[in-house]
Amino acid sequence: MQTLADLADWAEQAGIPALAGTQATLDAARELRETLFRSFLAALDEHPPDLRSVSICQADNYGRLFLDRRHLRRWCTKEGCGNRAKAARHYQRVKARRAPPSHAIEV
Ligand SMILES: [Zn+2]
Structure with a gap:
């Protein structure tokens, strides 16, 4: 997810209606995604x-x-x-x- 268009595509696929397409929203979405990914990797270590x-x-x-x-x-x-x-x-x-x-x- 690199651009606002990527964010809009992701929001549509995730069923999130009317997500505001701003740089702040994009940054927050990327930060959330990276946090979730790190949590996912940690969970995989504990429970493969x-x-x-x-x-x-x-x-x-x-x-x-x-x-x-x-x-x-x-x-x-x-x-x-x-x-x-x-x-x-x-x-x-x-x-x-x-x-x-x-x-x-x-x-
Ligand atoms: Zn599918």
Whole structure:
């Protein structure tokens, strides 16, 4: 997260509505992220995770990881990535139905 646009993208993906895009907000978000990351690393030292439980979200281009002990989930969140993926599939199906057949002759 280097720019205000990155901050806006992150806030949208995290479901944080109307986050003020100022330099102070960006600095605070970066500081929070770094603090959380340091806490996460400390927790990993104390309680190493079972890496067999880690899955990769199928909706993300950047491979967001999440815990899924039974490997039954496709997305990190059903409400976020799951809904976006389902909406995209629905859009593609509707678009394909409306498209003229490839062998149609235009007049
Ligand atoms: Zn995801």
